[in-house]
Amino acid sequence: LISRRLCILKGIYPHEPKHKKKVNKGSTAARTFYLLKDIKFLLHEPIVNKFREYKVFVRKLRKAYGKSEWSTVERLKDNKPSYKLDHIVKERYPTFVDALRDLDDALSMCFLFSTFPRTGKCHVQTIQLCRRLAVEFLNYVIASRSLRKVFLSIKGIYYQAEVLGQPVTWITPYTFAHDHPTDVDYRVMATFTEFYTTLLGFVNFRLYQSLNLVYPPKIDGQADVELKPAEGKEYAMDSESYLEKLSALSASLARVVAPSHEDEVELDEFPVEGETAEQMDARKKEQEALEKHKKLFEGLRFFLNREVPREALAFIIRCFGGQVSWDKSLCIGATYDVSDPSITHHIVDRPWVEKQVVGRYYLQPQWVFDSVNAKLCLPVADYFPGVLLPPHLSPFVMEQEGDYIPPEKLKLLAMQRGENPDDESEEEEEEEEEADDDKEEEEEEDESEKEEEVKLKKIEEQKTQSNKALPVKVTAGKLHLEDKKRLEQEQQSEEKRLAIMMMKKREKYLYNKIMFGKKRKVREANKLAAKRKAHDDAMKGEKKKSKKMR
């Protein structure tokens, strides 16, 4: 009934009726319902006529081909109808912030399409356009230094940037060839991509404008000259190599207005009404932390070995102010050589490095990701090549009270607060671990104490204990004391149980649901903690064994 393409472009989605049975004429079979208003809205869209025109064009063209009327074919092709999605973008996103809020899917899709091979599946132009837009966006993020979080997942690499105050998250696949699944309708994806490319193009334009950058992006003149002599001969066409140079992400972009340091004027402070000095201070501190985070890799020079994912690492390092280079044969845009003595960090992903140069750290790529998430340069010792890496934690998890927090995260939080747990020697580490464990246990207890369910269990346990203890000699005074406390608790819990009995049906349902969720959460957290403890114990046992062997 309704064109799928139109729905996708206009962002129309089905509606769940309030009375499904009434709407569906008594049947409860699953059906999708669209609002009549939405359908009318679709029918008034001027692009519908364009689509019709295009359909007619295709029919005419096919006929001309069939009759071998080549002049007609040519004439028709000259007048090929085209359509633009600008007004739909404007309509769906009346303000720029709206567009930014909905950018996640657009970016992920563009990054996926830009990795497609140039054969079959979709038009080459689409792939090229996606690649171009994605690279432009990456360059913007570098120029504005708005990257905040990165995460190496099994699925791909997650990035989160804060663009004009809006968090924008996207995922890129690892750079491998796709084996295209057969049960995926690429036409749907292509329609989405068509809209997303239009959206992303306009967003990019606006973003570049906001930073006074030239759009379409141009590499900064100075850097361009630096690049040219090295690369000029090897690349045939300037236009082709330009995108590649851009996508190397190693050069800064040209600005409309020459950047001056006066731009970084300190923001005037407008005291907001009702804001206390403490809040102001906190905000100021936050601002400072952010500034520091932005300049995380400032002054560091990185070199990427050929086996590490170049684009991701180059992007991240450049986003935080570091300088980065790679082997000249790997990609265009390398700025310095392996032998450069000023290199501070060499990112390597092999079990060992044969020729080590003195004066630089050889590190695994996870160091870069973990440092960015921790907002500080982590100690390098854990990340040397061939070393068993510490777990890579997700920066997107915000632990609330009662959630399970992995011990690594606790350590990291302590480090961020300024405590330095690494000062102790390794021998003490074990003790510290134990202490950690103890701490965990304490925390667990704390958690459980809050949970009344566990409390009840405890009471029962006590009961059984006391019951067991009854035939055995126990001093009367002590027992009495315990009894009093226990009785009080018992009474309270019974009062609560009785009150729960009197709840209304709906409230009781809600209450049970909430309590079920809470209990499940606690159960899961406890399970994780227990698992971790078992694992740590096993590790400790192994360590001791190996020590004994020695």
Add this chain to the structure above:
Amino acid sequence: DIRNTVGNIPMEWYQDFPHIGYDLEGRRIYKPLRSRDELDTFLEKMDNPDYWRTVQDKMTGADIRLTDEQVELVQRLQKGQFGDVHFDPYEPAVDFFSREVMIHPVTNRPADKRSFIPSLIEKEKVSKLVHAIKMGWIKPRKPRDDSPTYYDLWAHEDPNSILGRHKMHVPAPKMKLPGHEESYNPPPEYLLSEEERLAWEQQEPSERRLSVLPQRFQCLRAVPAYSRFIHERFERCLDLYLCPRQRKMRVNVDPEDLIPKLPKPRDLQPFPTTQALIYRGHSSLVRCLSISPNGQWLVSGSDDSSLRFWEVPTARCLRTLPLEGVVKSVSWNPNPTLCLVAVAVEQSVLLVNPCLGDKLLYGATDQLLESYEAPEEQRVQPTQWLVATPEQHSQGIRLLIQHSKPVKQVTWHGKGDYLASVVADNSNMQVLIHQTSKRWSQNPFRKSKGQVQRVLFHPIRPYFFVATQRYVRIYNLLKQELTKKLMTNCKWVSSMAIHPGGDNIICGSYDSKLAWFDLDLSTRPYQMLRHHKKALRAVAFHRHYPLFASGSDDGTVIVCHGMVYNDLLQNPLLVPVKVLKGHVTTLDLGVLDVLFHPTQPWVFSSGADGTIRLYT
């Protein structure tokens, strides 16, 4: 070549002949003798230096040695060169028909006539085009669109410009962000154990809590491509345009706030809290209980076809009355000047004088019963009144009311003269009202309104309550009409009790609900309590204290505080105060009857485990 005259034929035709053809004179040309075997051929090959250039002539069968010129020709042809040594394939070509106009024409042909007159075909074509243009079939080429593809779309954005449709627009929810378990190198506790992994694999993909199996890789270079990446993007696309969107209000309530604030049970004392006594003796489930008006004696009827009388404070069984059937119901006469118990056994209601307590009292009861004088004219009765045989009389049975069907329930009127019985039947004869002093029964209903579960007399006013499966009907006995019909909202009412004040009723049902009716308020329940987990079997009110209790198949008795205020504006206050446990559930039955002590805040309960328990 005319040495052989056979012509251009396949020479295999002569394979089987000794000759190979005929010469000019018609004589046979014989094949040369081939007596050489393989060895000879080999020796020849080795010895003869010209062997490589010797070929066999097919036409004559003779061996010919090629000359040097012939060998060279063969070699040139093999290389793909022209046979002629002197031929030059790369001579510069001379183009005769060039653009340069020569002085002399290439051909001497005179010009055609058609080169002087306008072409008809062209005219036709042009006219066709002209017609097509006139008709608008052919359009001029569109001017090229030079406007830039991307420009500042939001240059004049109006923050308040929300289109009509966008009022209802629900923005798509963002995708879930990954947790620790999705990391390529997660903390060890997030990795699944063997059983968890198996369970994960057996689950439907839509039911899984984790979309991917957590895995650990030693280093970044070992991480493979994620095979479902395109799938996931595609599914997201489908979600975006095919899923209905709805704003779901996230409930953000503190569960503690949901619990109603009730007065503390401690402040609502007295109520029974602990189990004080157990009355043992019955060998089967104890179906019914009743207590004497002064609260000294307890009577219980059981499935072991016996009636037992107990002394309340000592739990001593004073008398056992063996009967010929299961005791369905027992009721002690509420009149304190009488000592009489009505017992429903099989098809009869027995009136038993237990001969307990004050001798004067039970003697007076016997006298009262004996003082009956039969009226002159015998009226037609639905039942038969029989005087007990001497044997039965010695046991204490005084009168028998014989019904036509098994009796389910007996209950006394507050004055102690009238007695109602419920018969398991579907006709209008279900409820019968008997008058003991006149030994007279009557059937108050003309029509059956469904299966009657319970009947009850109003403690003060002349009202009669009849509980069918789903409704409670209230009849005015004086006016003989229906006054009210209460909707219980239950599937099957099991028990009913009335507040001593007479304005409130509670109904227990087999679907584990307890309905409290305020008769002044409405015909619907004032409050439904779902505090039991299984079917309710019995409910009871206390005569003085604001307490009521309910016994259920889950083996518990729940005592609630049910305060009724004299002020009509104030609704009754219901607070559960105590859950009493003790009965063991046997045969899926727990507590079968509950009963309050007439003066003390004590509650009795009889259970399927054959015991009666007293909670004080």
